[in-house]
Amino acid sequence: MSRNLVVYNSLTRQKEKFSPIQEGFIGMYVCGPTVYNDVHLGNCRTFMSFDVIYRYLLYLGYKVRYVRNITDVGHLLDDGEDRMSKGARLDNLEPMEVAQKYSNGFHHIMSIFNTLPPSIEPRATGHILEQIEMVKEILDNGYAYEKNGSVYFDTLKFAEKTGEYGKLSGRIIEDLISESRDNLKNQDEKNHPSDFAIWMKASDEHIMKWNSPWSVGFPGWHLECSAMSTKYLGKNFDIHGGGNDLKFPHHENEIAQNVGSCGCQPANYWIHTNMLLMNGKKMSKSDGNTISPEELFTGKSVHVSKGYSPMVVRFFMLQSHYRSPNDLTDEALLAAEKGFKRLMDANKNLDGLIGASPLETILDTKISEIIEGAYSDMDDDFNTPRALARLFEIVTIINSLKDGQMSLSDISVTGITKIKDAMRTIIFDILGLKDESENNAGPLDGLMNLIIDLRQQARVNKDWGTSDKIRDSLNEIQIQIKDGKEGTSWSFK
């Protein structure tokens, strides 16, 4: 915590020095998925971005309560039907079955991408009471009105009295009047087009509904995040995050609900991640420009020429800043795959290195500067691409030491230890990458050692026919033989 963390705050549109409400503790709320179908890669990018943020805050020594919700009710489609109900109707399942099924899938993918689980993962349906309470408070404060069993947030009145509405998204309420879409359900019940439902009366055929003072119905989308963040992090907490497509209306309305119920700003810092593009276009569930994690891993998609491992994908995403759009292309993934391998190989090469200088050297100093630079990059609004660039400078040094372009006497014992610590802390703890090649242990290793050994004998006997046959045959089954200075190794192609 001695470092100076700076974060970009969407609320003020500038980088700000980060200081938590309570020294040493951080409350962070991130909008999670609506579990009505499989996660797509765009979702994954957002959660990986916040995973790195979470990991870095932990690294800095903060005790972080990371809350990421699961929305399983209240999210309306264009025709007014609840997403969950629609999923249930199509699959002939209970709504809770749909939610469970896709929550499981979501967790599975998140773990494949090596993201840490949040501290609390609350569900909207588990917090109906809290949401009803919040509707009451908003009504009591005069920022909502009831119409036919539904309750709407009064954006005009709220904007007039508090001047708060539109701050986050840079929206002006007059513009909202003329631009609002008019095809939403119960639009005619609203006093003002920018008003939004915080409680909706359910129709008879609606499956997910609860009793309330106003009607048998369900909470509006936006409300669950306001209620749950308040419940678990308090009325005012440190960080609120989400994809930047949630800025409006979701986050704007969330702020309105929080301010409207308790009179205080929910979060001090708003962090928004940018979109994942594919071939230059926004990746989105609704317009078909999408690739699922499985398709990407297996290569079974028209968008990729082959499969890419989860860590290659994670590395690829870390190579761009979380606030920049990231364009996923086959070519870019191919480049990331090679770069990631180089990074992992260098890390492994470290094991064989021992510094020979008893004293601190010029190289030691240079390395310390690079490492400090990498941490400074993380301090600067979690700049992972820059931190990664610094690591590659170290990669070159490691390889030069290993291959003899640099002498081991140029570096001290502690210099090597420093590199090892920093590489591992940054790559694995902070960036959350994993060395996937370490999963190959078992009988295969022994078998390969035997084959390599036999080939080595043939080579010693200058039996090139046999040695080349072994090499070429293995190559055909996607195993690559690598003859190096200190012996032969192998890997999957």
Add this chain to the structure above:
RNA sequence: GGUCGGGUGGCCGAGCGGUUAGGCAGAGGUCUGCAAAACCUUGUACAGCGGUUCAAAUCCGCUUCCGACCUCCA
């Protein structure tokens, strides 16, 4: 149409007043029985036009192209 954010070398992608970003590809070299792999070295850039400045990819203006949001989205 409104609001916001962008256009950086063959590709991806940082930087946002003076410094080598980095990765991939390309070129040269090292190693090797040959090859592959690996490693080292290295060229190439800031959409266009003006302006401010000793100095601009970085600030300002205009032009042009692209993207996001504007009540489905992470």
